[in-house]
Amino acid sequence: MQKHNQKEHLYKLLVIGDLGVGKTSIIKRYVHQNFSPHYRATIGVDFALKVLNWDAETVVRLQLWDIAGQERFGNMTRVYYREAMGAFIVFDVTRPATFEAVTKWKEDLDSKLVLPNGKPVPAVLLANKCDQGIDVLMNNGIKMDQFCKENGFVGWFETSAKENININEASRCLVKHIIASESDPVQSVEPDIIKPHLNSSKIVSCSACFKS
Amino acid sequence: PAALPPAALGFTDVNLNSRNTYEVSRRRSAPEHLPHGGTAPAEPAPPPQEPAERARHRVGIAGAGSSFAEFFTRNFFTKKTKELKPAVQSAPGWKLFGKVPPRENLPKDSKIIQQEYEARTGRMYKPPAPSARRKNIEFEPLSTTALILEDRPANLPAKSVEEALRHRQEYDEMVAEAKKREIKEAHKRKKIMRERFKQEENIASAMVIWVNEILPNWEGMRATRRVRELWWQGLPPSVRGKVWSLAVGNELNITPELYEIFLSRAKERWKSFSETNSENDIEDAGASVADREASLELIKLDISRTFPSLYIFQKGGPYHDLLHSVLGAYTCYRPDVGYVQGMSFIAAVLILNLEEADAFIAFANLLNKPCQLAFFRVDHSMMLKYFAAFEVFFEENLPKLFLHFKSYSLTPDIYLIDWIFTLYSKSLPLDLACRVWDVFCRDGEEFLFRTGLGILRLYEDILLQMDFIHIAQFLTKLPEDITSEKLFSCIAAIQMQNSNKKWAQVFASLMKDNKEGDKNHSPAPKS
Numbered sequence: 001m002q003k004h005n006q007k008e009h010l011y012k013l014l015v016i017g018d019l020g021v022g023k024t025s026i027i028k029r030y031v032h033q034n035f036s037p038h039y040r041a042t043i044g045v046d047f048a049l050k051v052l053n054w055d056a057e058t059v060v061r062l063q064l065w066d067i068a069g070q071e072r073f074g075n076m077t078r079v080y081y082r083e084a085m086g087a088f089i090v091f092d093v094t095r096p097a098t099f100e101a102v103t104k105w106k107e108d109l110d111s112k113l114v115l116p117n118g119k120p121v122p123a124v125l126l127a128n129k130c131d132q133g134i135d136v137l138m139n140n141g142i143k144m145d146q147f148c149k150e151n152g153f154v155g156w157f158e159t160s161a162k163e164n165i166n167i168n169e170a171s172r173c174l175v176k177h178i179i180a181s182e183s184d185p186v187q188s189v190e191p192d193i194i195k196p197h198l199n200s201s202k203i204v205s206c207s208a209c210f211k212s
Numbered sequence: 213p214a215a216l217p218p219a220a221l222g223f224t225d226v227n228l229n230s231r232n233t234y235e236v237s238r239r240r241s242a243p244e245h246l247p248h249g250g251t252a253p254a255e256p257a258p259p260p261q262e263p264a265e266r267a268r269h270r271v272g273i274a275g276a277g278s279s280f281a282e283f284f285t286r287n288f289f290t291k292k293t294k295e296l297k298p299a300v301q302s303a304p305g306w307k308l309f310g311k312v313p314p315r316e317n318l319p320k321d322s323k324i325i326q327q328e329y330e331a332r333t334g335r336m337y338k339p340p341a342p343s344a345r346r347k348n349i350e351f352e353p354l355s356t357t358a359l360i361l362e363d364r365p366a367n368l369p370a371k372s373v374e375e376a377l378r379h380r381q382e383y384d385e386m387v388a389e390a391k392k393r394e395i396k397e398a399h400k401r402k403k404i405m406r407e408r409f410k411q412e413e414n415i416a417s418a419m420v421i422w423v424n425e426i427l428p429n430w431e432g433m434r435a436t437r438r439v440r441e442l443w444w445q446g447l448p449p450s451v452r453g454k455v456w457s458l459a460v461g462n463e464l465n466i467t468p469e470l471y472e473i474f475l476s477r478a479k480e481r482w483k484s485f486s487e488t489n490s491e492n493d494i495e496d497a498g499a500s501v502a503d504r505e506a507s508l509e510l511i512k513l514d515i516s517r518t519f520p521s522l523y524i525f526q527k528g529g530p531y532h533d534l535l536h537s538v539l540g541a542y543t544c545y546r547p548d549v550g551y552v553q554g555m556s557f558i559a560a561v562l563i564l565n566l567e568e569a570d571a572f573i574a575f576a577n578l579l580n581k582p583c584q585l586a587f588f589r590v591d592h593s594m595m596l597k598y599f600a601a602f603e604v605f606f607e608e609n610l611p612k613l614f615l616h617f618k619s620y621s622l623t624p625d626i627y628l629i630d631w632i633f634t635l636y637s638k639s640l641p642l643d644l645a646c647r648v649w650d651v652f653c654r655d656g657e658e659f660l661f662r663t664g665l666g667i668l669r670l671y672e673d674i675l676l677q678m679d680f681i682h683i684a685q686f687l688t689k690l691p692e693d694i695t696s697e698k699l700f701s702c703i704a705a706i707q708m709q710n711s712n713k714k715w716a717q718v719f720a721s722l723m724k725d726n727k728e729g730d731k732n733h734s735p736a737p738k739s
Contacts, residue, residue, distance in 0.1 A: 019513055020510075020513040020517070038517075038521065039517065040518070040519075040520060040638060041514050041518070041553055041554075043554045043630040043633045043634055044626075044629030044630040044633065044688075045630075045688070046688050047681060047684040049685065069553075072553075073553070073590060075592045076592055079623070079625060097509075
């Protein structure tokens with residue numbers, strides 16, 4: 001793996017959440033830099049690959065597993081979780097029921113998958129379709145921070161695949177936590193001990209990564 | 213030398229960004245569809261009028277100067293022209309930058325060039341053997357002659373004989389090459405047209421046979437060799453829905469009246485759902501709402517995501533309500549199955565080929581087949597049996613690829629789930645998917661798995677070069693240019709025999725294993 005002092009990491013990331021919350025759109029935006037309102041429903045699982053030049057010495061390859069959202073598939077999609085290193089759990093800010101389902105998805109994830117060190121896999125919560133002018137979350141920032149803490153999310157972001165808001169930032173947040181959990185397998189990875197990333201100029205609403 | 217316009221730059225940018233290894237590999241899979249980089253070197257540019265005008269203009273300016281200058285230039289030019297007449301005659305063709313002006317004496321024959329050369333140098337040159345001379349080619353590209361065939365302008369040293377000849381030869385080769393390509397392309401076009409024409413004729417004659425002979429004697433003829441062969445060729449679109457209906461059958465004895473009953477029940481539920489939904493907010497959304505969502509809200513969400521590129525099932529599209537009705541009625545008819553993703557694609561394909569009630573009848577009966585029931589009930593252990601049976605035939609037919617997949621722990625659930633759930637209607641182009649459905653109606657579930665193996669066979673060479681993520685990406689988004697001829701010849705080459713056991717026997721023996729191993733059966737699948 002070591003080539004000219006360059007480290008290469010390969011991470012499998014899951015993208016889960018209720019049906020129609022925009023998982024596929026987020027991935028298309030992230031990997032192909034485009035958006036269409038006409039994606040077909042995902043049946044089973046779809047795949048994408050994103051390569052990040054993390055820093056001068058590190059290349060990160062992200063294998064994105066875009067998993068069908070219908071709850072019914074739960075049993076079937078369990079095999080897809082295997083060996084994942086991190087997860088995005090997505091909900092649609094315009095549909096409250098999809099937020100209700102977030103805890104269910106998180107529990108499902110944690111019950112089916114743990115890291116080799118026994119810890120839960122780092123998960124970032126994405127409040128998608130934030131371009132739709134629904135401000136529920138803006139006013140509930142503290143509540144959301146609290147929610148993430150209680151449910152073991154390493155952070156949360158308001159995202160829009162349509163307007164390309166915060167998707168790169170959310171991914172950096174998740175990868176940062178994965179790298180941290182990898183390099184420090186014994187100590188617990190509490191969100192609070194992660195040093196903030198100060199060079200980001202965008203408005204970022206990840207509670208865990210950017211406070212402190 | 214000119215900078216690209218910003219729009220063009222932006223375009224290339226986007227292309228580069230969106231080009232991932234996956235797309236590259238997809239391109240590799242279809243080399244015949246690569247955009248031709250440099251077309252013929254001989255694309256004739258329209259002869260521009262502009263330079264001649266500019267020349268006139270220049271003269272005008274010179275003439276507007278002082279009388280002395282006028283006299284001087286005029287004298288200078290006339291003298292010069294007289295002296296170097298042959299060279300000047302050919303000079304308009306020589307322009308490094310900018311367009312080539314029209315020439316009256318085009319195209320120049322090498323003989324003329326030779327004569328001009330001789331006239332200028334005063335030397336004689338023995339003409340080359342006739343074979344090396346230019347043949348009479350009616351295909352005469354303009355622009356390429358400019359640099360190659362022309363003599364150099366008078367102020368530069370003239371071409372040597374060898375150079376002129378070589379240029380002539382190179383030019384001839386280019387022209388011949390371009391000509392050859394043109395002829396080849398014309399042949400290809402002709403062939404495609406011929407094939408299309410033949411295909412249409414075949415469809416027309418097949419339709420007559422289906423309508424006049426087969427359909428009136430359905431039960432007696434459906435299993436005959438002749439009908440089965442005709443069936444494999446693909447059903448004519450006009451009888452497709454009818455044949456599907458007959459082949460799927462109506463074991464459930466559903467009548468159009470029964471459909472109406474379930475449809476009105478579904479409509480009542482939608483009504484009450486939308487009424488209660490408006491009162492609900494995030495706080496008191498309970499389990500009952502979640503349940504209703506599962507069967508109704510999901511349908512709404514999925515309908516617009518069913519064949520979105522056709523623009524007929526989306527909100528406001530002509531078939532939106534129809535698809536909604538068929539799926540809604542089904543959830544009322546089979547609450548034990550409910551709505552499961554993938555159903556919208558199947559219902560949509562049926563709606564495209566059948567009347568509403570007939571579509572519903574075919575839909576309900578189709579989903580009642582053992583394989584479809586196992587998948588749509590998400591009976592995981594049954595699904596694993598199907599995957600295991602698939603792998604038996606995978607290994608038998610494509611052992612190299614089978615091992616390649618094994619080495620990456622790439623299990624059939626990665627790609628088969630999408631294929632089986634939607635009966636290929638999402639993963640294959642719609643017309644091709646319909647042809648798969650044709651034979652699926654003839655051969656049953658076995659053909660679904662045979663088709664999967666046909667796809668793997670078709671792309672075997674490419675897949676053998678790929679790693680896990682690229683295979684997974686490739687198989688979950690197949691190339692759009694897949695053709696029915698290629699796919700069906702690959703499917704035909706797949707043998708559904710494993711040491712004398714057919715699909716049904718292999719599957720049955722796996723089911724037997726299942727029963728024996730049931731006591732200590734573990735839900736976690738191995739890969």
